[in-house]
Amino acid sequence: MPRLTxxxxxxxxPAGANLIEAARRLGIExxxxxxxxxxxxxxxxxxxxxxxxxxxxxxxxxxxxxxDGMVVHTQTPKVxxxxxxxxxxxxxxxPLDCPVCDQAGECWLQIYxxxxxxxxxxxxxxKVHKPKAVPLGPHVILDAERCILCSRCTRFCDEITKTGELxxxxxxxxxxxxxxxxxxxxNRYSGNVVDICPVGALTDRDFRFQVRVWYLDTxxxxxxxxxxGCNIEIxxxxxxxxxxxxxxxxxxxxxYNPHVNDWWICDAGRxxxxxIDQGRITxxxxxxxxxxxxxxxxxxLALLIDRLRAYGPDEIGLLASPEMTNxxxxxxxxxxxxxxxxxxxxxxxxxxxxxxxxxxLRADKNPNTRGAEAIGLWPADRGLDAWEMLEALxxxxxxxxxxxxxxxxRCGWPExxxxxxxxxxxxxxxxxxxxxxxxxRAHLVLPAATYAEKEGTFTNFEGRVQRIRKALPxxxxxxxxxxxxxxxxxxxxxxxxxxxxxxxxxxxxxxVPAFAGLTYRDLGEYGLMLREVAHGxxx
Amino acid sequence: xSLAGQMIAFTPAQLDEVRRLQALYPDPRxxxxxxxxxxxxxxxxxxxxxxxxxxxxxxLSPAHVHEVVTFYSLFFTKPVGRHVVSVCRTLSCHLLGAxxxxxxxxxxxxIEAGATTKDGKVTFFTVECLCACEMAPMMxxxxxxxxxxxxEKIDRILERLE
Ligand code: SF4
Ligand code: SF4
Numbered sequence: 001m002p003r004l005t006x007x008x009x010x011x012x013x014p015a016g017a018n019l020i021e022a023a024r025r026l027g028i029e030x031x032x033x034x035x036x037x038x039x040x041x042x043x044x045x046x047x048x049x050x051x052x053x054x055x056x057x058x059x060x061x062x063x064x065x066x067x068d069g070m071v072v073h074t075q076t077p078k079v080x081x082x083x084x085x086x087x088x089x090x091x092x093x094x095p096l097d098c099p100v101c102d103q104a105g106e107c108w109l110q111i112y113x114x115x116x117x118x119x120x121x122x123x124x125x126x127k128v129h130k131p132k133a134v135p136l137g138p139h140v141i142l143d144a145e146r147c148i149l150c151s152r153c154t155r156f157c158d159e160i161t162k163t164g165e166l167x168x169x170x171x172x173x174x175x176x177x178x179x180x181x182x183x184x185x186x187n188r189y190s191g192n193v194v195d196i197c198p199v200g201a202l203t204d205r206d207f208r209f210q211v212r213v214w215y216l217d218t219x220x221x222x223x224x225x226x227x228x229g230c231n232i233e234i235x236x237x238x239x240x241x242x243x244x245x246x247x248x249x250x251x252x253x254x255x256y257n258p259h260v261n262d263w264w265i266c267d268a269g270r271x272x273x274x275x276i277d278q279g280r281i282t283x284x285x286x287x288x289x290x291x292x293x294x295x296x297x298x299x300x301l302a303l304l305i306d307r308l309r310a311y312g313p314d315e316i317g318l319l320a321s322p323e324m325t326n327x328x329x330x331x332x333x334x335x336x337x338x339x340x341x342x343x344x345x346x347x348x349x350x351x352x353x354x355x356x357x358x359x360x361l362r363a364d365k366n367p368n369t370r371g372a373e374a375i376g377l378w379p380a381d382r383g384l385d386a387w388e389m390l391e392a393l394x395x396x397x398x399x400x401x402x403x404x405x406x407x408x409x410r411c412g413w414p415e416x417x418x419x420x421x422x423x424x425x426x427x428x429x430x431x432x433x434x435x436x437x438x439x440x441r442a443h444l445v446l447p448a449a450t451y452a453e454k455e456g457t458f459t460n461f462e463g464r465v466q467r468i469r470k471a472l473p474x475x476x477x478x479x480x481x482x483x484x485x486x487x488x489x490x491x492x493x494x495x496x497x498x499x500x501x502x503x504x505x506x507x508x509x510x511x512v513p514a515f516a517g518l519t520y521r522d523l524g525e526y527g528l529m530l531r532e533v534a535h536g537x538x539x
Numbered sequence: 540x541s542l543a544g545q546m547i548a549f550t551p552a553q554l555d556e557v558r559r560l561q562a563l564y565p566d567p568r569x570x571x572x573x574x575x576x577x578x579x580x581x582x583x584x585x586x587x588x589x590x591x592x593x594x595x596x597x598x599l600s601p602a603h604v605h606e607v608v609t610f611y612s613l614f615f616t617k618p619v620g621r622h623v624v625s626v627c628r629t630l631s632c633h634l635l636g637a638x639x640x641x642x643x644x645x646x647x648x649x650i651e652a653g654a655t656t657k658d659g660k661v662t663f664f665t666v667e668c669l670c671a672c673e674m675a676p677m678m679x680x681x682x683x684x685x686x687x688x689x690x691e692k693i694d695r696i697l698e699r700l701e
Contacts, residue, residue: 154602158603167603167606168606169605169609171611171612179602180590180601180602181605
């Protein structure tokens with residue numbers, strides 16, 4: 001491990017680390033545009049110049065591997081002057097149109113000009129003009145005048161997606177980023193180029209001009225789009241709701257996790273948040289004479305308990321969902337145990353097989369299948385599985401079915417048979433977030449919060465337990481599943497309702513060996529793996 | 540892969556030349572420029588279809604080949620005439636009468652700089668310094684430099700072109 005000195009401080013870094021990474025470990029930020037730890041080194045922007053002792057001229061830090069005994073200076077007059085000149089150079093042909101640029105507030109030209117530029121503009125000539133507001137694909141739009149030609153976007157398409165749509169064409173001050181003639185930037189990960197573009201050249205067609213970024217609130221979470229469980233940030237707009245017609249989730253951004261998704265997320269996950277604000281069920285409803293009527297939670301819960309008590313354990317089925325958190329699934333298991341219900345399952349086949357690739361996307365479009373397996377949401381001895389429950393409904397052996405989140409009217413099972421079964425149910429309870437085929441049929445509809453509106457954990461396909469956090473209050477009267485289940489268990493005299501999911505997680509870690517020893521605090525930023533357990537031990 | 544119905548593909552002999560050029564360098568990609576020159580000779584100009592074809596020979600993205608083609612001004616990305624005339628307009632030539640040369644060529648050919656005559660015979664460009672100030676004003680006609688230009692000399696040069 002090489003040991004070097006940067007700005008008078010000694011540090012040991014892993015072999016192969018460059019000077020930007022070495023300095024970062026000391027809390028010293030070397031400014032840069034083109035360097036990105038997930039991409040190859042381009043040495044294009046020249047902003048990361050530092051001075052090395054015994055070296056006559058400043059060198060770029062991104063392409064300089066830390067060596068034993070190196071003495072590096074990042075704050076000498078020569079370095080500061082070089083940075084300033086390079087900033088001036090980058091901004092020569094830039095239109096300086098921050099007031100109408102959507103990147104303003106999170107633009108590295110603005111940030112670095114204030115930190116390292118602060119020169120007075122000397123450029124009086126006509127600037128070079130380039131294409132503006134060019135859609136590159138379904139999600140990304142280009143303003144070539146704002147581009148600083150860092151080549152991050154082209155390297156992303158060459159190295160990460162290997163789709164090669166983008167290039168930097170022409171020469172000198174006429175160089176511009178663009179698509180190969182006839183190509184469209186429509187790969188499954190195209191949105192990432194917006195994140196890595198350090199300036200306002202590439203912006204997000206869905207997000208731009210909705211709300212200024214400084215009005216956004218951010219919260220760490222995990223994408224529920226598939227079983228990869230990519231780490232994300234939810235950016236919500238609650239301070240300026242009138243700027244986006246009440247749309248609360250402004251955008252999702254990837255959050256770095258070296259064990260799961262590095263710096264990236266897929267477009268399906270990135271743009272799949274519409275259901276958080278649209279088509280929601282916002283209050284409990286009861287079907288009377290074929291019509292749904294709004295009821296209070298008090299009425300709804302009383303009815304729920306009444307129904308669960310009215311039927312024998314063999315007449316009740318519980319269909320949980322791998323969209324629910326570990327905590328919630330654990331509470332369902334407890335509910336099944338409390339009621340003595342053995343008809344318990346969580347899996348329903350999807351209508352179409354999910355999209356999968358060898359990068360991030362997983363065919364299983366549920367965030368917590370592994371968690372449901374580990375907690376053991378299976379039929380208890382000789383209980384019915386999901387399909388058998390439907391068949392038993394049709395035969396009127398099962399009387400009451402409580403379905404969480406699944407829209408079984410739109411799944412891989414024959415629709416006719418499913419509808420017939422649901423029709424035959426004496427009592428169909430549905431807990432979900434969005435209006436769908438189930439809300440049209442259920443006798444009691446309980447509105448559930450989405451993943452963005454609650455705390456909890458998901459377990460990804462590899463067995464990594466990761467936290468989701470509450471970015472928004474539940475819409476309308478909706479409540480988190482753990483709260484609904486907690487109330488229900490309390491009413492059934494199965495212990496006091498939990499105040500926080502963390503309490504449930506503690507109980508879960510106590511009861512399910514796969515989770516033993518895990519705590520919210522230890523899960524930290526990157527999550528932790530389930531304890532290796534012998535197959536079936538957690539059932 | 541076709542242009543006006545014509546397949547874009549090198550002949551076996553041209554492909555042998557491509558392989559020979561690629562074998563000259565530790566990284567075969569270094570042969571991209573000479574191969575593009577070969578392509579320009581073979582297909583007259585470098586269309587996106589040609590770029591795609593060449594990219595396939597190198598296992599590069601077509602965008603990367605397009606970067607190279609657009610970087611260099613001597614690759615034609617649009618069809619040109621059978622002869623290409625490039626008039627230098629940089630300082631020495633300018634002082635010694637390049638504007639007259641350009642005006643006369645426009646008059647003789649009946650086209651603006653950058654265009655091709657209707658019969659497809661001549662394309663004429665104005666270009667920056669061709670490194671032949673000693674023969675200013677000068678122009679390049681296909682592969683030949685023609686200097687000390689006068690109206691008479693330009694007439695003679697144009698008459699020689701087929
Ligand atoms: S568009 Fe953005 S990421 Fe791409 S080269 Fe320009 S500045 Fe860099
Ligand atoms: S790969 Fe899966 S978890 Fe990751 S962003 Fe896409 S849908 Fe979400």
